[in-house]
Amino acid sequence: ISDRSLAQKTLCPDSKTYLGEHYNTHSLFGWSQTAPTFHVAQQATGKRAFVLSRSTFVGSGKHGGHWLGDNFSRWKDMHQSIIGILEFNLFGIPYIGADICGFNYNTTYELCLRWMQLGSFYPFSRNHN
Incomplete structure (x- = not known):
């Protein structure tokens, strides 16, 4: 939360x-x-x-x-996606993912690049920016 x-x-x-x-x-x-x-x-x-x-x-x-729902194109949201995915794995929901590169706001090249790298480890992975 x-x-x-x-x-x-x-x-x-x-x-x-x-x-x-x-x-x-x-x-x-x-x-x-x-x-x-x-x-x-x-x-x-x-x-x-x-x-x-x-x-x-x-x-x-x-x-x-x-x-995980609509997130923002911010480093903070990328970091929070890791926590959210691990939490839902603990809750018994293994198929989980976040909007890579964020949904709200425009992303930067560096943020999207790093988020795509991280997203390769998400069980459910999609770029929704």
């Missing part, structure tokens, strides 16, 4: 929902879309489906990957 509050732009973590406290169910919505999408796509094609989500929950790694 870096420098933001856990409750920023969402419900208070102590709020109650039908399934329990919001703190424990915040990203359940992402899982509830990823799992059925994976199964329907697999049934339709007869092959393993590719599902990528920006919202994941415990167990989501079985059905799809995670994209």
Whole structure:
């Protein structure tokens, strides 16, 4: 979460929902879309489906990957992508990646070059600048 509050732009973590406290169910919505999408796509094609989500929950790694979301073309964001990828690996989501070279702002040649080098080690790698 870096420098933001856990409750920023969402419900208070102590709020109650039908399934329990919001703190424990915040990203359940992402899982509830990823799992059925994976199964329907697999049934339709007869092959393993590719599902990528920006919202994941415990167990989501079985059905799809995670994209770290829109980032910025800054060195700080490149460094934070390493932490984000390692964290999601620890959460059981091995297929993870960030927008190489950043998404917001224009990148520099040096930053994009270094980020492409780093991105060769991302499980999910794409340049989205």
